[in-house]
Amino acid sequence: MGLLIKAAIGALVVVLIGLLSKTKNYYIAGLVPLFPTFALIAHYIVGTERSLEALRTTILFGIWAVIPYLVYLISLYFLLGVLRLPLALLAGVACWTAAAWLLIQGWNRWHGQG
Template sequence: MLKACLGAAVVVILAMLAKTRNYYIAGLVPLFPTFALIAHYIVGKGRSLDDLKTTIVFGMWSIIPYFVYLTALYFLVDRLRLEASLALAALAWLVAAAILVSVWLRFH
């Protein structure tokens, strides 16, 4: 129940920010490291310090798929309907994330 309420609160905050003069800040709110905090706490409590540091480094590399998503969306919104642009940008994220994981597994 708490997770659902937190999720709803984030959606409300995003909707409110989108209507303000500083609407672009709505793009920053989803990047608050809520899940990263949880993941790092769980890994940090249940695994070694080296495992936690590996998780942190992988998290740094995970910025790449998000950048791919934003880049794809930036170019697609001029050419397609918003829904199609979002879907294709999400697909681009999935492809980039899959490549990241496969490269990580190969070299780590």
């Protein structure tokens, strides 16, 4: 049942994005996916199953995790000038993946976990 509710919420978010994209304030559609739905879930789980210090570490990593998203947005902004939309999106995701991998490697090295 929980999976069905999550799927329904996901579908509602997609509908909301679609509706917002048709308004004069279409750019707000880019804000909707950034609502911290999954962050709330992750923080609750870590906060209840681990220590508060582990939660603080998770939050700190989340702050740094904004960097791959910025890499995605910046690369997509420029790639749209030279590639068709599907290829630009794919290349943007590749840039996000590379930035996320670098972030994880750097985090593990900095925090002695790798």
